[in-house]
Amino acid sequence: MKLYYNPLSTYSQKVLTALYEKEIPFEGEVVNLMTPEGRAAFEGVSKLGKLPFLVPKEGWQVPESTSIIEYLEDEFPQSRPLIPAARFAARQTRFMDRMSDLYLNDPAVELLFQKFGFRPVNEEKASRAQKYLALSYSHIDKATATQPWLTGQDFTMADCAAIPPLFYAQFVMPFEGHTNLAAYYQRACERPSYARVKAEFEPIWNGLLSAPRG
Numbered sequence: 088m089k090l091y092y093n094p095l096s097t098y099s100q101k102v103l104t105a106l107y108e109k110e111i112p113f114e115g116e117v118v119n120l121m122t123p124e125g126r127a128a129f130e131g132v133s134k135l136g137k138l139p140f141l142v143p144k145e146g147w148q149v150p151e152s153t154s155i156i157e158y159l160e161d162e163f164p165q166s167r168p169l170i171p172a173a174r175f176a177a178r179q180t181r182f183m184d185r186m187s188d189l190y191l192n193d194p195a196v197e198l199l200f201q202k203f204g205f206r207p208v209n210e211e212k213a214s215r216a217q218k219y220l221a222l223s224y225s226h227i228d229k230a231t232a233t234q235p236w237l238t239g240q241d242f243t244m245a246d247c248a249a250i251p252p253l254f255y256a257q258f259v260m261p262f263e264g265h266t267n268l269a270a271y272y273q274r275a276c277e278r279p280s281y282a283r284v285k286a287e288f289e290p291i292w293n294g295l296l297s298a299p300r301g
């Protein structure tokens with residue numbers, strides 16, 4: 088099973104966190120979508136051109152981070168579950184996964200890319216992104232006041248989705264005033280799965296921050 092990913096990509100980090108939680112072996116191939124050659128080569132593998140992308144030895148090749156985790160859940164039933172068996176808890180997990188992708192990950196990336204010049208500054212998009220990010224912060228802060236993880240006592244797909252964007256979100260909206268959110272992210276950093284993901288991407292990120300920009 089091969090995973091096409093980039094260590095800096097939040098959606099790749101979401102799937103890597105799930106793979107490490109589940110202790111499922113895979114072959115990783117790093118893709119660089121920032122260069123025309125890297126993008127063209129990857130579009131030969133997946134026309135969608137989006138990371139992550141999972142290619143099992145046989146059968147359906149899976150794009151979309153949530154679908155990849157659902158695939159892992161079904162195909163590796165002995166591994167640590169990331170979607171609870173109980174229907175209500177499963178629905179909550181899937182709901183928080185969607186909320187994290189749409190109203191935390193995408194806005195954090197929009198603001199980060201505008202801040203660092205990868206996307207043109209657009210006040211309207213920025214203020215919408217800030218609104219969603221603030222709502223997500225409040226929600227996570229409230230949810231984690233009484234439980235360690237987003238949907239309860241267990242680490243789930245919702246946490247795989249929410250944690251990676253929080254690293255970048257801090258650069259555009261600090262956690263100040265959200266002590267439970269800050270503690271939640273700290274807990275995530277101590278979780279072996281995400282700690283492993285972070286150990287791979289953080290040095291690359293720090294290198295980018297310290298590189299001279301023209």
Ligand SMILES: N[C@@H](CCC(=O)N[C@@H](CS)C(=O)NCC(=O)O)C(=O)O
Pocket residue numbers: 096097098099120136137138139150151152153188
């Ligand atoms: N909904 C997709 C989003 C994937 C996505 O946007 N990935 C980014 C990297 S984090 C990407 O491939 N961007 C390249 C592009 O949009 O051209 C998922 O959950 O996997």
